[in-house]
Amino acid sequence: MIKTTKGMRLHIGIFGKRNAGKSSLLNALVRQNVSIVSEIKGTTTDPVEKPMELQPIGPVLFIDTAGIDDSGKLGVQRIIKTDQVLDRTDIAIIVLDSSWGVFESDLYQRCSKRNIATIVVASKIDICPLDLKLQKFCEDKNLIYISTSVATGAGISKLRDAIINKAPEEFINSPGIVNDLMPAGELAILVVPIDLEAPKGRLILPQVQTIRDILDNDSYCMIVKERELSDALGRLNKPPALVVTDSQSFLKVAADTPEFIYMTSFSILFARLKGDLNEFVKGLQAIDKLKSGDKILIAESCAHHPTGEDIGRVKIPRWLRQYTGAKLVFETIQGHDFPDNLADYSLVIQCGSCMWNRREILTRIMRCKDVGVPITNYGLTIAYSLGICERALRPFPSTLDILQEYST
Ligand SMILES: Nc1nc2c(ncn2[C@@H]2O[C@H](COP(=O)(O)OP(=O)(O)OP(=O)(O)O)[C@@H](O)[C@H]2O)c(=O)[nH]1
Ligand code: SF4
Ligand SMILES: [Mg+2]
Structure with a gap:
């Protein structure tokens, strides 16, 4: 324990x-x-x-x-x-x-x-x-x-x-990660890329916790790399209730998963578990207002040595610049320090926060709200900038309503 x-x-x-x-x-x-x-x-x-x-x-x-x-x-x-x-x-x-x-x-x-x-x-x-x-x-x-x-x-x-x-x-009575999204006895497919960022010889915490949650719910899961998803789906005689992917493989997984099957990401599941999914979705509307020179704060909970294609430092900035066409300025923080000059930022993007407790993320959301700065998280930002946010939020109908309300 x-x-x-x-x-x-x-x-x-x-x-x-x-x-x-x-x-x-x-x-x-x-x-x-x-x-x-x-x-x-x-x-x-x-x-x-x-x-x-x-x-x-x-x-x-x-x-x-x-x-x-x-x-x-x-x-x-x-x-x-x-x-x-x-x-x-x-x-x-x-x-x-x-x-x-x-x-x-x-x-x-x-x-x-x-x-x-x-x-x-x-x-x-x-x-x-x-x-x-x-x-x-x-x-x-x-x-x-x-x-x-x-x-x-x-x-x-x-x-x-x-x-x-x-x-x-x-x-x-701890809340589940996926157990309200799929009935007991059903199958979930978890897509886990094994790339340079994957730790050697093990799975990462959100993946392990999701597997445990599925077992607690008397359901079962199949774990595949993104390359094998299509083949795995073809072998089943009944479609899975849910496909959960690492955000980095979103586009391929969205393309390979038939539209009628629910698909979302670990990061979105954890935005709900460790933060406030609705508030993070409201924060997304700031993306469409971003313009050149705007500062974006990338908040990572753990200190780690960045790899070449680091998600917070390389991939999210790239996808956001492509989506907005603007010359955006990115700053990164790690650990428990959260800056006092939050008002200088046009958007805060929080990592999946799998290692932190929910209270700390709720405090961050509150501090951003106090100064009127939108806050969202990695998985939602990636889904939004790749144009598949609606799809990834379909398992959460009331949150999807919020997204649609803000985008009309
Ligand atoms: N008699 C008595 N002394 C106590 C009690 N609790 C703490 N003390 C004494 O009060 C002093 C301060 O105790 P600490 O527990 O170090 O206090 P602290 O709040 O952690 O202090 P800092 O670390 O300096 O902020 C020590 O000499 C303790 O032995 C108690 O219930 N009864
Ligand atoms: S808490 Fe954040 S930085 Fe740490 S492993 Fe989880 S998602 Fe990555
Ligand atoms: Mg003390």
Whole structure:
């Protein structure tokens, strides 16, 4: 279970001022000394992550952070890192060992703006008096308030229960990838190109997760390279319910798959699972307005060494330039950094985000919306610039309606 990818885990962030008892609380929750504890303020400098299994939720990721009241040049950098953790947090634990102040208020407001479930923990109750005013404040705001002591163990199991109660429904009943798109007992064909970008000796995460989802649904699948698709289809005595392709083979797969068979891409399936497919489809309308000199931000979640025909750096820019005929300017970012100057871009194109949790992508969508910048994803951009977006969205009728509404 420890091998479950981070992207599938419920992210629980532990926030608060320096010395509030955050690291002690993480250690108590996971029953291990994973984060260094000391009486010196500012002991935790970088986020400390600890994956574990928390039933009935399943795999979760606890993240201890640096204090939100840090100061100085390095302190500011630490606060930026802590803010990035908030971007991917599903449940926030605000820890305090003194009265509620501006730092906690600011944190709480940011959590409520993003609809992040929040739990307030008054730590060190073995030495700190119970704060009745804070308790009342939490009651008024409908916030869970728990007092804890790592010295006596008080409140720790109550906190675990509160986390379980606050877990979003989708973590307890995880949504499927394709299981609502095909009835049980049917066949899906997965098209997996084995090119230079394919990792040696294995399949990539979206492919593996889709196979697992198909098996969970009591369905079955056939996995082929794009060259073999036509032959594979010809051998079947009943057509597949769905063909899913890597976006890079879209055109060939669309040509080889009869029109009456549903066809889409892994990246579109993951736009739905890890982001908001409808918002990404709305973002596509920006493509038709692009003109020479416009800047486009390509956002890749993982750092990897680009290969010759890199999808984000080479193929998407090429297809978009061909589609628009404009001299577009592309910039690429990798990892959790998302720039503050988003308004400088005419479009943001997010990768499939298979390694990330949904919350972080929803935060990115929210940040783009705040400054009025359209955001879409790789698979949709490719399908749109190759003229096969309608076809690839046919398995999702309400999303197809949005596309058609925007293009009329
Ligand atoms: N008595 C008592 N002391 C505690 C408790 N929790 C933490 N402490 C002490 O408070 C100090 C700070 O604890 P940490 O867990 O390192 O606090 P932190 O919030 O992670 O601090 P930074 O990493 O500096 O931001 C340490 O000396 C801990 O031993 C508690 O429940 N009771
Ligand atoms: S860069 Fe994006 S799409 Fe590629 S592996 Fe990482 S998360 Fe998945
Ligand atoms: Mg700490």
